[in-house]
Amino acid sequence: MITIRDLVKDYHLGDETVHALAGVSLDISDGEFAAIVGPSGSGKSTMLHLIGGLDTPTSGSISVDGHDLSHASDRELAAYRNSNVGFVFQTFNLHPTYTALENVAIPLIFSKVSPGERNKRASGALDAVGMGHRAAHLPNQLSGGERQRVAIARALVTNPKVIVADEPTGNLDSANGARVMDLLGSLNREKGITLIVATHDAELARRAQRVITMKDGRVTGDNKK
C-alpha cells in the first residue's frame, strides 16, 4: 500500500525554484498496475523517484508498505531500495562490462548475499523474463528489447513488492516494446507486484488498470478501470 499526502518537491535551478510536485495526494493499493501519464516536466519522474526512495520530498509524506520515506536516512533508503522496490529505466542502465547474469546479481551484492546464492537467484530472475539463454552475454551483445528484459530481471531479483518503471518502452521499437509490456503486465498479474509506470506510450497506458494524469506537478486525472 502506497500512501502519498500533500507531497511537495521543489528543485532549485540557479535562482529559480521549480515546483516539480506541488501537493499530490494518492493511494496505490498492493498489486495495482498504475500508469502515470502527462507531458514532459509534469512531475511523473519525480513521483517515481519519491516512490522508489531515490529522493526525499520537500514536504508532505509518503509511505510504502509502512516504510516512511519522507524522514528516512541514507542507510534506510538504501535498504528500502535494495529489497522493497525495483527500478526499470528508459535507457536500461546495464553495467557494460558485466554479463547479463552479473548485471542481474548487482542488487544482491548490496544485500550481502553469497556469490553462489546470487548466481542461483539471478539465473532464476533471468529465466523469469525469458533471458536464461543469454546469461553469459554482455549488454552490447543484446538487442534493446533483450537489454530491457535483463534490466527487468535486475529489478525482480530481490523479490520487491513494487516495481517503478520510467518510460520502459521509450527506447524500444513497437515489437520489442510490446514484449516488454507483456512481461511487465504478467509480473503484475502473476506475481502480484505493484507496478507503477511513467509513460508517454498510449498503448502501455491502455494496459494499466489505472491511469493517473499529471500536469505542472499536480494530479489532474485519476481513472480506474
Added chain:
Amino acid sequence: MRLRDLFNMAFSNLWRRKLRTFLTILAVVIGATLVALMVSIGSGLQSFIVNQFGLIVPQNTVYISSVQNANFTLGSNARNGPREISTTETVVPKPFTAQDLQTLAAIPGVERVDFNVDAPALFIQAQGSSQIFTVNPNPVPQYVESIRHLLAGSYFSDDATGQCILAYDYLAAFGWPDAASAIGKQVIIEVGKQNPYDTQMKDFTFTVVGVLDKTNATSAVLIPQTDGENMARYYQDDPLLYTDQEPGFSLQLKAQNASQVDAIAKAVKNLGFSATTPNEILAQINSTFNVIQIGLAAFGVIALVVAAIGIINTLIMAIYERTREIGVMKAVGATRNSIRMLFTVEGGALGFLGGVVGVVLAIVFGKALNFIGARTFLSSFPGFKMSVFSIWLILGVIALTTVISLIAGLYPANRAARLDPVDALRYE
C-alpha cells in the same frame, strides 16, 4: 557489501581502463622506486660506516675530555664588543692533571687509563726507497689494536717499540706484492716540529709486524703508545708531554666490561669532565644517517605526491565516466558508504600495486648496483653493499604508497558518495 565483492568490483573497475590504470600506477612506481632505492643506499652506507666503526672502536672504551664545552671564543668575534668574563676557566682550557688521573683510575669498573696520543707526522717511506707518502700515525694501546682485523702478521704488545701495523693501501704504495711480503720490512715515519721556524726532522723507524684488513682508514699506521708519545714530545718540544704531569686534554678509559661503560661515563661527567661512549658515537652516526636518508627519500616522496595528484585525477575522471553507474548502484541499494568504500579501495589499490612494483624494481636496481659495485668501485671493500633492504623498508614503502593513495582517494570517494542518485541517473 561483502569485502570480497568490494575488492572484486574495485579491481574489475581498474581493469576496465587498463592503460589509464597502468599510467597512474607507473607514477606511483617511480616514486616508490626512488624512495626505496634511496633509503636502501642510505642504509647500505650506514651499515658500512657502523661496521667500520665497530672494527675500530672497542665497545669497552669511554673517551673523555677535560673540556666541558669546547666552545672557547678567544678573541674570535671583534664585533661583539667587550663582555665581562666571570672566571678565567671559561676562556682558558684546562687540561687533565696528575690528580685527575688518579681519580679517574679509581672510578669503579675502570681497568686502565690511557693518554689519547696525538702524533702528527710529515710522511712515511719504505726503508731504501725515495718515494714518500702521506701518513696518519695512530698510537693505540694493545686492547684497541687487537680488535682490528689483520690480513697478515700479528699485533704488537703494549711494551713494544718500533713496531707498526700498516693499512692495506700502503702495500700498493710501497710496491709490495701482498700482505705477507710486507711483514718484517722497515718503514720510516718522519716527524717535524710544531714551531714552523724550526726545520729539524727526525726519523722514527718501525718494523712492519702486521697489515690491516681493507677498511676506510686507508692511510692509518697503528703504532705503540710509547712511540707515539716520543713522536709527540719531539714534535711539541715538550719532554713532559703524555706523562703524569701533562696528560693532555683527552684520555681513554678502558672498562673491565662493556656493560660498565655507561656508569663510568656518568661518573666521569659527575667529576666535571665530558665523556663519550661508543654507543653515543654510534647514535650520532645513526642519527646523521637518518637525516641523510630522509633527505634522499624526500625526492621520492615528492614524486609520490605528484603520483597522488594523478590518482585524484584518475578517480575524478572515473566518477564522471561512471556517474550513471553510481546512480544505478544507489538505485539498487548501494549506500553512500558502499560507494565511498569502492572508490577508496580503487585509490588504495593503485597505491598498493604501485608500491609493490616499485619496491620490486628498487630491489632489482639495488642488486644490480651491488653487483656492479662489487666488481668496480667497491672492489676493495668486500662485503660492503651499496643498497641494503630490510623487511621494514619493503613494508614501509608499500604502506607509505598505500596510505598516500588512500588519502588521495578521500576527496574523490566522498564526492562519488555524495552524488545525488536522481542527478546521477539523469547524467548524460
